[in-house]
Amino acid sequence: MRIKNRIFSSAALASAITLGLTSQAVAQQDWDAINEETLRHFRALLQFDTSDPPGRELPAAEYLRDVLEAEGFEVEMLANNDERPNVVTRLKGNGSKEPLLIMAHTDTVNVDPAKWTFPPFSATVDGGYVYGRGAVDDKDNLAAGLMVMLELKRQGIKLDRDVIFLAESGEEGATEFGIEFMINEHFDKIESEFCLAEGGSVARVNREVQYAGIQSVEKIPYQINLTATGVAGHGSVPLQTNPVVRLAKAMAAVADWPSPIRLNETTAAYFERLAGISPPDAAARYLAVLDPLGPKRI
Ligand SMILES: [Zn+2]
Missing domain, CATH: 3.40.630.10 (Zn peptidases)
Structure with missing residues (x-):
């Protein structure tokens, strides 16, 4: 670390x-x-x-x-x-x-x-x-x-x-x-x-x-169970129908998923107030977090 x-x-x-x-x-x-x-x-x-x-x-x-x-x-x-x-x-x-x-x-x-x-x-x-x-x-x-x-x-x-x-x-x-x-x-x-x-x-x-x-509650854990089925194979022949290959693809898809960011009321208030007492460049950065086109509030 x-x-x-x-x-x-x-x-x-x-x-x-x-x-x-x-x-x-x-x-x-x-x-x-x-x-x-x-x-x-x-x-x-x-x-x-x-x-x-x-x-x-x-x-x-x-x-x-x-x-x-x-x-x-x-x-x-x-x-x-x-x-x-x-x-x-x-x-x-x-x-x-x-x-x-x-x-x-x-x-x-x-x-x-x-x-x-x-x-x-x-x-x-x-x-x-x-x-x-x-x-x-x-x-x-x-x-x-x-x-x-x-x-x-x-x-x-x-x-x-x-x-x-x-x-x-x-x-x-x-x-x-x-x-x-x-x-x-x-x-x-x-x-x-x-x-x-x-x-x-x-x-x-x-x-x-x-x-x-x-x-x-900004960080919400999701548990995902992935089950792959298919035909068995040999390591030298990674068939597309092999369950390990399918599982690897599914894992990659999960990893590529852009998780949505939403701010709850508490965190939104935190950034708003921080912006209110910060120099302009820092304030702009904090307020950008609240941008309606950016992260969504919940
Ligand atoms: Zn700790």
């Missing part, structure tokens, strides 16, 4: 900072310094082996807690397993709007180091890329979310809504330690109108959302 760190740090951070807060302009910042700090946290988080199973997110959680506490945040470590805590903190808004939740998960899927060019927990920077397990799932969002909290506080941005940060454990198949636990035992700590999670998804957080990847 690799990620071009510049793209990640500026775009994710800027869009997250501006979402749903106030209409005040974000002050001119030293983005080089912010990029550098973001990369430092990103690499530090990648260097914790939190592959799940077994998970053991504790060191990553402690890292986040320590960074946040050093900046004056009150941080809670909420857990039903000492090795797998969830990290929660909150910036208070003026209460005129419901909270925004920024969440990311501290665990990663497993890894076979033999297949890696660089050790998967080295966070090696090479040629403008950062190599590490979790670099695009989900320690990129974790680092971005952390930086959003830090910058909102440092810049003293006045908030209409509370901004909550949740670093969740067990997303990769052990949600009983993470989001399920949080929803069942500590829902008041994360209840919010919007949630930014993996991939920048936006959703209303409610008790019905019982799984880790809280997302809006």
